[in-house]
Amino acid sequence: MKDNIKKLAVFVMIIALAIFMAVATASADGQKYRKTLQGEYAFIGSGACNLAANGFDNLIPNEGPAWMGPNFWEGVYTFNRNGKGKMESQQCYNEGPDSAVPYSSGCGLLSWEFEYEICGGEITFTFIPGTYSLVYTVGPNTAFPPINTPSRTEFDQQWTGRISPDGKNLFVFYGGPFLIKIKDFGPFEAICNTVHQGFRTK
Numbered sequence: 001m002k003d004n005i006k007k008l009a010v011f012v013m014i015i016a017l018a019i020f021m022a023v024a025t026a027s028a029d030g031q032k033y034r035k036t037l038q039g040e041y042a043f044i045g046s047g048a049c050n051l052a053a054n055g056f057d058n059l060i061p062n063e064g065p066a067w068m069g070p071n072f073w074e075g076v077y078t079f080n081r082n083g084k085g086k087m088e089s090q091q092c093y094n095e096g097p098d099s100a101v102p103y104s105s106g107c108g109l110l111s112w113e114f115e116y117e118i119c120g121g122e123i124t125f126t127f128i129p130g131t132y133s134l135v136y137t138v139g140p141n142t143a144f145p146p147i148n149t150p151s152r153t154e155f156d157q158q159w160t161g162r163i164s165p166d167g168k169n170l171f172v173f174y175g176g177p178f179l180i181k182i183k184d185f186g187p188f189e190a191i192c193n194t195v196h197q198g199f200r201t202k
Contacts (some may be wrong), residue, residue, distance in 0.1 A: 004159070008174055015065055017195065019032070020034065023114070035118055036079075036081045036082075036083060036118065037079035037080075037081070037085075037116075037118070037163070037167065037173070038080060038081045039078075039079060039167075039200055039202050040076050040077070040078050040079075040080060040200070040201050040202040041076065041077040041078075041079070041170045041198035041199060041201065042075075042076055042198055042199060042201045043073070043074070043075060043076070043077060043170065043172070043196040043197060043198030043199075043202050044072075044073060044074050044197065044198075045072075045073040045087075045172075045194060045195050045196035046071065046072050046073065046194070046195065047070070047071050047073070047174070047192055047193050047194030047195065048066045048068065048069065048070045048071065048193060048194075049068060049071060049093075049190045049191065049192040049193075050066065050067075050190065050191045050192075051066065051067055051068065051095070051099070051188070051189070051191075052064070052065075052066040052188070052189055052190075053065040053066065053185075053186075053187070053188055054187050054188075055181075055188070055189040056179070056189050056191060059177065059191060062187075065098045065099070065181045066098055067095050067096055067097060067098040067099040067101075068095065068173060069093055069094045069095035069096060069099075070093070070094055071091050071092065071093040071094075071192075071194070072091070072092050073089050073090070073091050073194070073196060074089060074090050075087065075088050075089025075090060075110075076088050076089070076201075077117070077170060077172070077196075077198060078085070083115055083116060083117065084113065084114070084115050084116070084128070085113065085114055085115075085116055086111060086112070086113045086114070087111060087112055087113075087114065088109075088110075088111040089108065089109075089110050089111065089165045090107055090108070090109060090110075090129040090137075091108055091109075091110045091187065092105070092106070092107040092138075093105065093106060093107070093108075100141070101140040101141075104138075104139055104140050104141070105139055106136060106138045106139020106140065106141050106142070107136070107137050107138040107139065108134050108135060108136040108137055108138075108141070109133075109134070109135045110133070110134050110150075111131075111132075112128070112131045112133065112153075113127075113128040113131035114127055114128055115125060115128060118163065121162050121163055121164070121165065122160060122161070122162060123160065123161040123162065123163055124158050124159075124160055124161075125158055125159045125160070125161065125170075126158050127154075127155040127158075127190070129153075129154065130149055130150045130151070131149060132147065132149070132151050132153035132182075133146070133147065133148050133149060134146065134147040134148075135147075135148070135149070139180075146185050147182065147185075149154060151182070151183075151184050152179070152182075152183035152184060153180065153181065153182050153183065153184070154181040154183070155178070155179075155180055156178070156179040156180070156181065157176060157178065157179070158189045159172065159173060159174045159175075159176075159178065160172075160173055167200060168199060168200045169197075169198070169199055169200075170196075170197070170198040170200070171195070171196070171197055171198075172192075172195070172196040172197075172198070173194075173195055173196075174192060174193065174194040174195075175193045175195075176193075177191045177192070177193065178192050178193060178194070179191050180192060
């Protein structure tokens, strides 16, 4: 009888240990960050840009027109498992005083493609040249022609983001400060700081 009780006790301990290990493994797997993403993330965000018709030197506008203003974003990030993706948004802005139309406002459809890498919870984005597109839809800047592929726009650096362990929440930061060269407009450059916050929708 005692031997049977001992055997039963050992058996129960083995089962309990197996359940504990299975739960622990499942929990650990749930906390593992993914290496790639697949899906769409709706986002909103805000930022501000300094713009200089003749570019910048040591982050200071060169001689000529220069202006600044805040901007507000609403859009979608799309990620593919091949390490590439796209940002598509409506950006609305206020700018002045030395822009083409001082103290003006407007909106535009803005998009570009990127490559991305994930390490832990951090995402590093790299701009894919020739994919920048900007079409003004509201305001006086609609007088300017669209900037479409194959534009000669350059981002001077990578930008970063964070993804939650469950893949549901996304944060993207353009900062550093972040220099954009839009060569379609000659030496025109913009220095921007922007933050996007999104959640998975698809």
